[in-house]
Amino acid sequence: MTRHETFVQPTEPICHRLFFGLLPPQDVVDRIDALTDGLGPAKTRVRSGHLHITASIFDDLPFLPPRLQEVATAAIASIQAPPMQLAFDRIVANGRTACLVQSEVPPALKAFQRQLAAALERAQLPLRRGWKFHPHITLLYDPQEAHSAQIVPISWKAEEFVLIHSLVGLTQHVVLDRWPLIEQPRLL
DSSP states (O other): OOOOOOOOOOSSOOEEEEEEEEOOOHHHHHHHHHHHHTTOOEEEEOOGGGOOEEEEEOOOBSSOOTTHHHHHHHHGGGOOOOOEEEEEEEEEEOSSEEEEEOSSOOHHHHHHHHHHHHHHHHTTOOOOTTOOOOOEEEEEEEESSOEEEEEEEEEEEEOEEEEEEEEETTTEEEEEEEEEOOOOOOOO
16 A cells, blocks of 8 residues: 655745754664554654654754755764664653653763764854753654653664754655764774
8 A cells, every 4th residue: 555645735934954863773763653653642743754863953944055054064074973872761742742762861872962062063053042952752743641651662773873954844854964973993
């Protein structure tokens, strides 16, 4: 059976949102989808191809400045971070969203995000006003009930990060670039 998606004319102007993120591999996406199926009704379910952890995000813009991607890409050229093991072991729903979260954020993920934020700051590319790094994967918007529950951990080894252009209002994510997370050799 083929699923057809219908183009819906947005009722509000389209916003352009750029963010750096970590994407789960397809086998993990499948596990997350199965878990989300059991969460009950919600206004909106996040599409499988949009599941991610936001590592840094820029303000929404009415248009995409021509050089923003180029400047952002150049800014992060110095980032050196190893692959990292990620494990999400809780579901938290607050009436606005339902998300996968971690009981403990791995030090490697914190270090990677700090490196990313510092590189963008050096390039004078400010992050979204008021945004703070709280690693999570949003599953649903407007779930019908608030709750928090432990789950069997959903884990994977993140081996790359991406720059995504989100067309808010069209529900589209376009991966603009990918960078590997590489283990740095130890000097003797």
